[in-house]
Amino acid sequence: MDRVNIAGLLGIIGVIEFLLAMLVAEALYPGYSVSMNYISDLGVGRTAIIFNSSIIVMGLLLIIASALYPQLSKALATTIALTGIGAVGVGIFPETVYQIHVIFALIAFFFASISSYPAARISRGPGRVLWPVLGTMGLIALALLITGTITGTYLGLGPGGMERMIVYPNLLWALGFGTELMNPQKKT
Numbered sequence: 001m002d003r004v005n006i007a008g009l010l011g012i013i014g015v016i017e018f019l020l021a022m023l024v025a026e027a028l029y030p031g032y033s034v035s036m037n038y039i040s041d042l043g044v045g046r047t048a049i050i051f052n053s054s055i056i057v058m059g060l061l062l063i064i065a066s067a068l069y070p071q072l073s074k075a076l077a078t079t080i081a082l083t084g085i086g087a088v089g090v091g092i093f094p095e096t097v098y099q100i101h102v103i104f105a106l107i108a109f110f111f112a113s114i115s116s117y118p119a120a121r122i123s124r125g126p127g128r129v130l131w132p133v134l135g136t137m138g139l140i141a142l143a144l145l146i147t148g149t150i151t152g153t154y155l156g157l158g159p160g161g162m163e164r165m166i167v168y169p170n171l172l173w174a175l176g177f178g179t180e181l182m183n184p185q186k187k188t
Contacts, residue, residue: 007068008181011080014061015174018087021054035158039167040105043094052091059087059108076118082111106142112170113138119177127176134169141165 001009022039025047026032032041042051062084069077089104116135120128145162148154154162 003068004072004181007065008178010061010065010068011174011178012182014058014065015171015178018054018058019171021050025050025054033158033160034164035161037160038095039160039163040090040095040101041160043091044096048094052094054091055087056091059084059089059091062087073118073122076115076122079111079115079118083108083115086111109138109142109166109170112174113142113166116170116173116177119173123177123180125180125183127173127180131173131177134173137169138166141169 022042025042026034028050029037029042029045029047040051042048043055062080066077066081066084069080086104086106086108090101090108093100093104095101113135116131116138120131120135123131141162144155145159145166148159148162157165
């Protein structure tokens with residue numbers, strides 16, 4: 001396994017463990033609504049240890065992976081590192097530390113979406129077309145979430161649903177790109 005393969009593997013592990021932990025936390029959180037509750041609501045109360053530890057682990061794995069990316073793209077290494085820093089910050093500073101939490105969440109959301117563009121530039125597979133589409137979906141959803149926070153309108157999805165329209169496309173492109181990096185036949 002070379003550095004690129006390891007970077008892909010770390011990204012895949014981080015995304016999968018976070019996604020699965022998030023689903024477990026949603027099931028255990030009393031009265032949780034994917035539409036009405038923010039994802040970070042899982043970071044307080046009885047599911048805090050599950051959610052916060054999983055997002056910190058994902059962030060740390062992304063930071064480590066970013067150190068392996070410079071040979072591919074310095075832009076990708078930088079945006080992935082910032083995504084990881086944002087994720088770690090979200091886990092360390094839950095919603096109870098609102099202003100700091102929001103800053104780290106915005107960093108994670110924005111740079112996860114932005115990372116799709118340098119990933120697409122270095123991609124050699126069919127994902128090079130899909131990664132920026134998914135990243136752009138995340139950016140549009142981020143703008144709609146911010147607007148919805150002001151207006152109270154989330155296109156019928158609720159704040160939690162709109163937040164997921166940021167997170168899920170970014171998790172999908174990251175899984176796909178990580179898988180591409182793991183493919184020994186196609187070197188990115």
